[in-house]
Amino acid sequence: MSISRFLKYLAVIGILLVLPLVTRNPYGQHILNMIFIYTILAMSVNLVFGYTGGLTFGHVTVYAIGAYISALASTKLGFSYLTSFILSGLGGFLVGIFIGYPTLKLAGAYFAMATIAFDRIMQTIFINWESVTGGPSGITGIPYPVLGGVSLKTEGQYYYLILLVTLIVFFLYRNLIRSHIGKTIMAMRDNPVAAEAMGINVARLRLSVFTISTIFASLAGSLYAHMVKYVAPGAFPLEESVALLVMVVLGGPGFLMGPIYGSIIVVFANEYLQYLESFNMLVYGFAILLLLIFLPSGITGMLERFKSRLSRKKEGIDYIREVGIEEMR
Amino acid sequence: MFVSELLQQIASALAIGSIYCLLALGFSLTSRALNVIHFAQGDFFMLGGYAGITFYMLLGFPFWITIILSTALVSLVGVAFERTAYKPLWKRHHIFLLMSTAATSIVLQNSAMLIWGPDAWRSPKIFSDKVLNISGVLVPEEMIWITLGAILIMIFFNVFLQKSKLGKGFRAAAQDREMAQGMGVSLKLADSFVFGAGAGLGALGGILIAPILFVYPTIGFVFTIKGFTAAVLGGLGSIRGAILGGFLLGIIENLCSGFISSTYKDVFVFLLLLVILLVKPSGLLLKPKVEKV
Numbered sequence: 288m289s290i291s292r293f294l295k296y297l298a299v300i301g302i303l304l305v306l307p308l309v310t311r312n313p314y315g316q317h318i319l320n321m322i323f324i325y326t327i328l329a330m331s332v333n334l335v336f337g338y339t340g341g342l343t344f345g346h347v348t349v350y351a352i353g354a355y356i357s358a359l360a361s362t363k364l365g366f367s368y369l370t371s372f373i374l375s376g377l378g379g380f381l382v383g384i385f386i387g388y389p390t391l392k393l394a395g396a397y398f399a400m401a402t403i404a405f406d407r408i409m410q411t412i413f414i415n416w417e418s419v420t421g422g423p424s425g426i427t428g429i430p431y432p433v434l435g436g437v438s439l440k441t442e443g444q445y446y447y448l449i450l451l452v453t454l455i456v457f458f459l460y461r462n463l464i465r466s467h468i469g470k471t472i473m474a475m476r477d478n479p480v481a482a483e484a485m486g487i488n489v490a491r492l493r494l495s496v497f498t499i500s501t502i503f504a505s506l507a508g509s510l511y512a513h514m515v516k517y518v519a520p521g522a523f524p525l526e527e528s529v530a531l532l533v534m535v536v537l538g539g540p541g542f543l544m545g546p547i548y549g550s551i552i553v554v555f556a557n558e559y560l561q562y563l564e565s566f567n568m569l570v571y572g573f574a575i576l577l578l579l580i581f582l583p584s585g586i587t588g589m590l591e592r593f594k595s596r597l598s599r600k601k602e603g604i605d606y607i608r609e610v611g612i613e614e615m616r
Numbered sequence: 617m618f619v620s621e622l623l624q625q626i627a628s629a630l631a632i633g634s635i636y637c638l639l640a641l642g643f644s645l646t647s648r649a650l651n652v653i654h655f656a657q658g659d660f661f662m663l664g665g666y667a668g669i670t671f672y673m674l675l676g677f678p679f680w681i682t683i684i685l686s687t688a689l690v691s692l693v694g695v696a697f698e699r700t701a702y703k704p705l706w707k708r709h710h711i712f713l714l715m716s717t718a719a720t721s722i723v724l725q726n727s728a729m730l731i732w733g734p735d736a737w738r739s740p741k742i743f744s745d746k747v748l749n750i751s752g753v754l755v756p757e758e759m760i761w762i763t764l765g766a767i768l769i770m771i772f773f774n775v776f777l778q779k780s781k782l783g784k785g786f787r788a789a790a791q792d793r794e795m796a797q798g799m800g801v802s803l804k805l806a807d808s809f810v811f812g813a814g815a816g817l818g819a820l821g822g823i824l825i826a827p828i829l830f831v832y833p834t835i836g837f838v839f840t841i842k843g844f845t846a847a848v849l850g851g852l853g854s855i856r857g858a859i860l861g862g863f864l865l866g867i868i869e870n871l872c873s874g875f876i877s878s879t880y881k882d883v884f885v886f887l888l889l890l891v892i893l894l895v896k897p898s899g900l901l902l903k904p905k906v907e908k909v
Contacts, residue, residue: 336711340709340710340711341711342711342714342715342718344718389890389893389894390893393893393897395653395710395711395714396647396652396653396655396714397848397893397897399653399655399714399718400653400841400844400889400893401889401890401893403841404841404886404887404889404890405886405890407841407882407883407886408883408886408887408890411880411882411883415879415880476709477709529718529722532715536715566726566729566730568722568725568726569722569723569726569727569730571719571722572719572720572721572722572723572725572726573719573723575715575716575718575719575722576701576716576719576720576723579701579705579712579715579716579719580701580704580705583705583708583712607708607709607711607712608708608709
């Protein structure tokens with residue numbers, strides 16, 4: 288890592304550390320925390336949608352599962368914060384294996400339908416299995432996190448824990464994409480048959496990436512549960528999955544920084560779209576349609592293209608595209 | 617006792633099963649011809665239901681004009697989305713097109729909410745409300761009409777595809793686009809036909825079932841999944857498979873809700889979908905597909 292890059296990271300982390308001091312009202316701090324949680328979620332969706340080419344509607348469900356596991360472990364079973372956090376990560380891993388193993392062999396649309404079916408089944412379980420999940424009213428009284436004797440009572444204090452987790456997840460995600468595995472993942476996305484012929488174990492790689500992404504989503508759920516101290520099925524509708532996909536597409540699917548830009552914009556936009564009441568979904572729908580036609584590589588893609596035009600270097604930009612036999616010659 | 621109850625459940629499943637057939641046929645059409653799963657299939661069903669209610673109840677048209685007008689209108693909506701939203705994505709990664717159809721579903725759902733409001737609408741009785749008693753099995757007469765109507769549509773559609781010159785051209789385009797184009801089939805027309813007919817089949821289902829079902833803006837979502845399940849059950853892309861899958865799904869669903877629990881009716885369908893995808897994604901009638909380069 289060069290010194291200038293190190294300084295850049297240091298500056299960004301420094302800004303992030305003082306950010307909660309700027310907005311002292313609890314509402315602003317809640318928004319700030321939600322941006323980070325959604326950044327984790329958007330990164331996990333980007334791994335599946337942007338890097339492996341699977342349209343997922345199930346990540347909000349995994350997020351909900353993580354939240355419920357953490358809530359149950361800390362209220363009914365009385366585990367400490369750290370244990371319940373780790374347990375929900377473990378839950379995300381198991382869900383990833385269980386859902387990923389049968390479905391990831393399937394082509395795009397089958398996978399998308401399977402995630403929708405999974406989401407509906409889990410919603411029904413959350414609502415109807417009242418003795419465990421508390422039914423439609425959910426689980427209340429989730430304790431605030433206590434870590435090593437330090438209790439994080441307010442959202443302003445909790446911010447630092449969320450920041451820490453987000454940074455760790457971001458660096459894991461970045462290293463995964465930048466490593467040789469990342470290149471393999473993209474090769475698999477652009478032409479799975481050719482990738483298989485080159486000796487990539489497509490099924491196993493897809494399953495690994497999917498499981499990593501479900502662990503991230505589940506951890507985000509745990510963070511959310513301890514922040515709002517209350518989980519209920521109504522907080523995890525299918526619409527949230529659409530919002531996550533908007534984040535990824537707006538930011539740039541298959542780009543490292545895409546989910547971060549996307550989640551910042553969508554969380555802020557959502558605060559204003561609330562005034563439209565139920566019609567914010569109409570805005571989302573049109574946003575996806577227009578983005579896919581006019582800006583399929585999102586904000587990051589636009590920036591990258593702009594940058595490569597400025598520097599006059601013909602750098603390869605990794606767009607999502609299907610590479611057929613014709614183009615491979 | 618058990619047998620008569622079983623027959624009763626199967627008889628009352630036929631009407632809804634025939635609607636699943638129409639939806640599954642739409643799925644098979646788009647997937648066979650263009651390898652696209654149209655996520656908004658159920659929302660065209662919803663639009664059809666609303667259009668039927670609007671023309672028949674609010675504007676007072678006769679039923680046969682209602683059917684023609686609403687089907688034509690919804691087909692046009694389907695073609696409009698194909699021309700504006702799907703066409704530019706044709707050369708890109710397939711996942712963009714898939715996502716675009718999902719976005720279409722969201723747009724249609726919320727537009728319907730804007731136009732007709734979030735409450736459920738019920739169409740007035742179009743067919744007679746008599747109940748036939750066939751040796752102990754009670755069958756409402758309107759269900760027979762719905763089933764017959766759906767079967768008639770399927771036969772007509774099949775004959776069009778098999779016998780007419782246009783239909784043969786469209787089938788050729790589904791097999792080999794370039795060759796069909798060389799033989800003088802307009803691909804532009806064929807593509808529009810696929811999406812228009814898919815939307816129209818969904819809409820016909822909606823119009824037919826509206827008298828016995830409440831129509832609300834988000835109803836399409838469940839019907840998308842059920843139609844897809846029916847299509848996959850029989851074998852996605854096969855017309856016979858769609859018809860078999862539709863009736864089979866209707867019967868399975870009704871048996872599950874009749875003998876096990878009716879609150880979890882939809883969950884059985886979702887579980888069934890997961891099980892089919894797990895065990896035999898190519899469906900009952902088709903051989904497993906080998907992907908070629």
